[in-house]
Amino acid sequence: xxxxxxxxxxxxxGSALYGSDAVGGVIQVxxxxxxxxxxxxxxxxxxGSHGTxxxxxxxxxxxxxxxxxxxxxxxxxxxxSVINNPSSPDWRVDRDGYGQSSAQARLGWQLLAGHRxxxxxxxxxxxxxFDDRYASADQDSVATTVIRTSQVAWLADWVPGLKAQYxxxxxxxxxxxxxxxxxxxxxxxxxxxxxxxxxRGPHGVQVLLENRVDRMSAAYDGTSxxxxxxxxxxxxxxxxxxxxxxxxxxxxxRARQDDDSEFGVxxxxxxxxxxxxxxxxxxxVSYSEGCRAPTLYERFAQYDGNPDLRAETSHGSxxxxxxxxxxxxxxxxxxxxxxxxxxxxxxSQFQYFxxxxxxxxxxxxxxxxxxxxxNWSGSWDLQxxxxxxxxxxxxxxxxxxxxxxxxxxxxxxxxxxxxxxxGGRSDIDGDSQTVHNxxxxxxxVFASRQLAPGWQLLTRVDNVFNKRYEVARDYAVPGAxxxxxxxxxxx
Numbered sequence: 001x002x003x004x005x006x007x008x009x010x011x012x013x014g015s016a017l018y019g020s021d022a023v024g025g026v027i028q029v030x031x032x033x034x035x036x037x038x039x040x041x042x043x044x045x046x047x048g049s050h051g052t053x054x055x056x057x058x059x060x061x062x063x064x065x066x067x068x069x070x071x072x073x074x075x076x077x078x079x080x081s082v083i084n085n086p087s088s089p090d091w092r093v094d095r096d097g098y099g100q101s102s103a104q105a106r107l108g109w110q111l112l113a114g115h116r117x118x119x120x121x122x123x124x125x126x127x128x129x130f131d132d133r134y135a136s137a138d139q140d141s142v143a144t145t146v147i148r149t150s151q152v153a154w155l156a157d158w159v160p161g162l163k164a165q166y167x168x169x170x171x172x173x174x175x176x177x178x179x180x181x182x183x184x185x186x187x188x189x190x191x192x193x194x195x196x197x198x199x200r201g202p203h204g205v206q207v208l209l210e211n212r213v214d215r216m217s218a219a220y221d222g223t224s225x226x227x228x229x230x231x232x233x234x235x236x237x238x239x240x241x242x243x244x245x246x247x248x249x250x251x252x253x254r255a256r257q258d259d260d261s262e263f264g265v266x267x268x269x270x271x272x273x274x275x276x277x278x279x280x281x282x283x284x285v286s287y288s289e290g291c292r293a294p295t296l297y298e299r300f301a302q303y304d305g306n307p308d309l310r311a312e313t314s315h316g317s318x319x320x321x322x323x324x325x326x327x328x329x330x331x332x333x334x335x336x337x338x339x340x341x342x343x344x345x346x347x348s349q350f351q352y353f354x355x356x357x358x359x360x361x362x363x364x365x366x367x368x369x370x371x372x373x374x375n376w377s378g379s380w381d382l383q384x385x386x387x388x389x390x391x392x393x394x395x396x397x398x399x400x401x402x403x404x405x406x407x408x409x410x411x412x413x414x415x416x417x418x419x420x421x422x423g424g425r426s427d428i429d430g431d432s433q434t435v436h437n438x439x440x441x442x443x444x445v446f447a448s449r450q451l452a453p454g455w456q457l458l459t460r461v462d463n464v465f466n467k468r469y470e471v472a473r474d475y476a477v478p479g480a481x482x483x484x485x486x487x488x489x490x491x
Contacts (some may be wrong), residue, residue, distance in 0.1 A: 005032045012335070013290025013314050015268040016254035019210060019237045023290040023314050023339065031069075031106075038062070044487035050478065051078030051097070054485075065110040073102045082131045084476035088429075089133040091474075094140065098128035114157030121150045132179045141179040148172045161200050167193040175297075185218040185225075187296055202246035206254075210237040216296035225302045233296060234261040250274040250284075258291065263311045266291040280325045290314040294343055298352045304345075306352045314339040316360075328369045336361040344394075347428035357388040360397075374416075378404035396472065398423040398439065407446075415447045427473040440469035454490045459483070 007029050014022035043057035056073035079097035083090045104122040111117055124147045132141040151169040158164060174186040195208040212235040218225040239256035255269045272286035294309040316337030323330050342355040362383030369376050385397035400423040407416025423439040446460040459482075466479040 005030045011333075012286060012316060012318055012337070013268070013270070013288040015258075015266075015290035015292075016256045016270040016288065017208075017239060017241065019212070019239075019256065019258055020235060020260070020266075020291055020293045023292045023312055024337070032060075033067075040490055042487075042489045044485055044489075046483055046485035048077075048483035049481045050080060052076070052483065060106075062108075067106075067108040069104075069106040071102075071104045075100050079129065080476060080478065082129075082476055083474055084470075085474040088474045090131045092131045094129070094131075096129035096131065098126065100124070100126040116155045118153040118155065119151070120153075123148050134179055139179075142177075144176040144178075146172075146174045146176075162196065162198050164196045165193070166195075167191070169193075181221050183218075183220050183302060185297060185301055186216065188215045189213070202244050204241075204243040204245075206239070206241040206243075208237075208239045210239070211235070212237075214296050216300060218300070218302055220302055226300070231296045231300045232261075233293070235259065235293070248276040250276075260293050260311075263293050266311070266313070281321070281323050283319075283321050285317070285319045287317045288315070292343070294352070298343060304351055309343060309352055310341045310354050312339055312341050312343055312354075327375075330367040330369075331365075333364040333366075334362075335364070338388075342394075355387050355389075355394075358386065358394060359388050360385045360394075374406045374408040376404075376406045378402065392434075393426050395426050395428060395434075396437075398425040413447050413449045415445075417443065417445045419443050427470075429473050435473060437470055437473060440467055442467050442469070454488050456487045456489065458485045458487065 007027065010026040010028075012025060014026040018026055039059065039061040041057075041059055044055070046052070046054035048054075052075070054073070054075040056071065058069065058071040060069035061067065076099040077097055079095050081092065081094055082096040083092065085091060102122070102124040105120070107119045109117045125144070127142060127144045130141050130143055149169070149171045151167060153165060153167045156164045156166075169191040170189070171191075172186060172188040174184070177183040190213045192211045193208065194210075195206065198205045214233045214235075216231045235258055237256055237258040239254065241252070241254040243252040244250070251273045253269070253271045255267070258266045258268070260266065268289045268291055270286065270288040272284065272288075274282055274284035276282050290313070292312040292314075294311065297305065299305050299307050299309050314337055316335060318333060318335045320331060320333040322332075337360045339358045339360070340356070342358040343352055344355055345351070346353050360383065362381060364379065364381050366379040367377070380400065380402035382400050383397065384399070385394040386392065387394060401421065403418065403420045405416060405418035407414055409415075419441060421439070421441045425437050427435055427437045429435045442463045443465060444460060444462040445464060446458070448456055448458045451457055461483075462481045463477075463479055468479070469477055471477060
């Protein structure tokens with residue numbers, strides 16, 4: 001978290017730019033950039049309830065056209081029993097703890113003016129205990145996930161107004177489950193991207209070509225899950241985009257074609273427009289189409305996989321009005337999205353399946369201001385998420401949810417409180433029966449103080465009133481949870 005500079009969220013289907021998987025939105029995380037000629041050290045230590053210990057350390061710098069960064073982190077906790085319902089067939093009397101470790105390295109070289117080479121590599125490992133009806137009463141069930149990523153990139157400014165990026169990437173996700181048997185599944189993904197962006201005055205054009213190859217291997221108790229060749233899927237995408245921003249108007253349009261070796265050709269597109277009709281005010285509308293091919297794991301995982309899964313497709317519209325003046329802002333957004341062949345997981349069949357047609361529509365209100373010496377922010381979502389064929393609500397989608405937070409400076413401290421409220425929603429219990437999960441409200445408090453240049457003390461208590469609630473039926477959520485952290489982060 002200490003390396004995050006900012007986070008950007010794009011709402012709606014983003015398949016026209018990002019291809020398969022970007023059906024409901026895209027979250028992009030931007031990391032901090034090193035400072036010229038400075039070797040920078042950062043890190044922190046956190047202690048919390050349930051035996052929680054977190055630590056991380058970063059070294060980064062830039063000199064003579066080269067820059068680098070290395071981050072290491074670790075976390076562990078004793079935890080508590082995952083299942084909180086004694087009548088559940090998965091219930092066990094134990095503590096389900098977890099541990100995780102991560103490492104990330106980054107290298108950069110400013111080869112020439114306007115040309116830069118980058119290399120990234122990372123590894124993240126999580127080991128977590130869980131309760132499982134198929135394991136013996138005295139056996140701990142353990143799930144281990146290992147994620148590896150690597151990428152090389154060439155960023156080029158060919159001529160004024162023309163930029164390009166060329167990227168090669170590889171990632172893998174390996175899941176190991178130890179319960180009544182030993183299950184191993186690994187998915188590997190290779191990507192190649194060539195993207196060119198041309199900007200002239202208010203006009204912008206983008207052309208991209210992207211190739212993606214997925215492979216999967218799996219074994220149960222050392223025996224391969226596949227009699228023939230391991231599953232593989234190839235995707236080739238070609239995208240074209242146009243943007244225009246002048247005076248009080250903005251407009252953009254994108255189109256993309258993806259050729260999938262398993263699911264054929266899919267076309268997606270997005271068109272959006274905005275009007276700055278008064279100082280600080282803006283109205284915007286958009287229409288987007290998306291697609292998502294099921295992952296190899298969803299299709300071929302032992303026990304869970306469904307080889308007959310079909311690709312999701314979506315189309316939706318959005319309209320919004322927003323206002324901003326300085327640090328004050330407010331917005332209201334209406335959305336309506338239909339998804340054909342939505343991929344869900346059946347808790348009764350223990351298998352992925354398609355919902356013929358789902359519809360998600362609603363309103364989002366958001367605001368931020370400074371009032372009475374404090375900073376206030378909050379949002380409120382009203383939503384309907386239903387299976388259009390049966391009329392039933394999609395499970396674990398509440399009718400409303402929101403949050404409210406406030407903070408202020410007091411005697412050298414920054415102190416604040418936050419609240420989260422979630423409405424009732426349907427769910428599936430351990431006997432595969434549809435049940436109702438009630439809504440809940442939780443409160444948290446936090447405080448921070450600058451001890452010295454770069455040094456910060458942070459404390460927080462979540463769920464202050466020890467509210468008992470469930471996000472998923474029968475699964476425990478920690479009660480009151482306290483943490484205290486000491487961080488060093490030079491500016």
